[in-house]
Amino acid sequence: MILYFVRHGETDWNVKKKIQGKTDVPLNETGKQQAKELADMLLDRKKEGTLQVVRAYTSPQLRAAQTAQEAAIALDIPCIAADGLREMDMGDWEGRSWESITQENAKEYQDWDANRRYVHTPHGECYNEVLRRALDTLGMILERETEDVLIVTHSGVLMALRCYIAGQTFEEMGIIRYKTKNAEVVEIFADDVKDAIARFKKGE
Numbered sequence: 001m002i003l004y005f006v007r008h009g010e011t012d013w014n015v016k017k018k019i020q021g022k023t024d025v026p027l028n029e030t031g032k033q034q035a036k037e038l039a040d041m042l043l044d045r046k047k048e049g050t051l052q053v054v055r056a057y058t059s060p061q062l063r064a065a066q067t068a069q070e071a072a073i074a075l076d077i078p079c080i081a082a083d084g085l086r087e088m089d090m091g092d093w094e095g096r097s098w099e100s101i102t103q104e105n106a107k108e109y110q111d112w113d114a115n116r117r118y119v120h121t122p123h124g125e126c127y128n129e130v131l132r133r134a135l136d137t138l139g140m141i142l143e144r145e146t147e148d149v150l151i152v153t154h155s156g157v158l159m160a161l162r163c164y165i166a167g168q169t170f171e172e173m174g175i176i177r178y179k180t181k182n183a184e185v186v187e188i189f190a191d192d193v194k195d196a197i198a199r200f201k202k203g204e
Contacts, residue, residue: 001142001145001146001147001148001189001190001191002148002187002188002189002190003138003141003148003149003151003187003188003189003190003193004042004051004053004148004149004150004151004185004186004187005151005152005153005158005161005180005185005186005187005188006038006067006068006071006150006151006152006153006183006184006185006186007152007153007154007155007158007180007181007182007183007184007186008027008031008059008061008063008064008066008067008152008153008154008182008183009027009030009031009032009033009034009035009038009063009066009067009182009183010027010028010030010031010034010182010183011025011026011027011028011031011063012025012028013025013095014031014182015028015030016097017097017098017099018095018096018097019090019093019094019095019096019097019098019101020063020087020090020094020154021087021088021089021090021091021093021094021121021124021156022061022086022087022089022090022094023094023095024061024062024063025062025063026062026063026066027062027063027066027067031063031066031067031182031183032066032070034067034182034183035066035067035070035071035183036070037183038067038070038071038183038185039070039071039073039074039075040074042071042074042075042150043074043075046075051148052147052148053075053077053147053148053149053150054077054145054147054148054149055077055078055079055080055145055149055150056068056071056072056075056077056078056079056080056149056150056151056152057079057080057081057082057085057137057141057149057150057151057152058079058080058081058082058085058151058152058153059081059082059085059086059087059152059153059154059157060081060082060083060085060086061086061087061154063154064085064086064087064152064153064154065079065081065152067152067183068150068152071150071152072150075150077150082137082140082141083133083137084133084134084136084137084138085134085137085151085152085153085154085157086153086154086157087153087154087155087156087157088121088124088125088127088130088154088156088157088160089121089124089125090121090124090125091120091121091122091123091124091125092121092122092123092124093105093121093122093124094124105122108122113171114171115171116170116171116173117131117169117170127156127160127170127173130156130157130160131160131161131164131200132200134153134157134160134161135161135193135196135197135200138151138193138197139197142190142193142194155179155180158178158180158186159173159178159179159180160173161188161193161196162178162180162186162188163178164196164199164200165188165192165193165195165196166178
């Protein structure tokens with residue numbers, strides 16, 4: 001079983017390099033086109049017999065839901081919103097750029113960056129909380145499904161999952177191999193997710 005993870009399409013805040021977090025920003029015109037191209041690509045793969053997804057799960061946030069719905073309609077599959085797939089709550093940093101935070105809130109940023117798995121953003125979440133709710137949600141999906149599924153979520157969620165599954169520290173999540181482009185597909189085997197869930201429950 002394969003989980004086909006997708007990051008949502010582009011938003012105006014992506015273009016302006018503004019931190020989105022829980023802020024509900026819709027797709028821009030480029031993002032809508034990316035969602036359509038994603039849907040077309042997935043449909044082509046379905047017709048070729050190389051893709052057999054039976055259901056789509058999505059973050060309830062608009063940018064993810066718009067992306068997922070385009071794909072679900074093309075593939076003629078149900079689309080289910082799952083709150084645990086929402087983006088990391090970035091608290092007071094939302095709406096700002098990373099450049100402004102590193103310059104104007106240098107100490108806060110350095111403390112967070114040095115232990116981003118457990119240190120919260122100001123009035124926001126830490127990555128361990130993101131990982132816990134994402135893995136809980138994926139666990140429920142894996143209990144419910146036996147065939148491949150599409151999961152549309154966000155950059156922060158995907159970086160946390162990919163780092164943890166690979167056994168890397170969260171300080172390495174900024175490395176290019178863990179960054180996901182808008183509307184990019186990342187394939188992860190269900191067994192790898194199950195292993196990650198088991199490790200997390202053990203407190204690793």
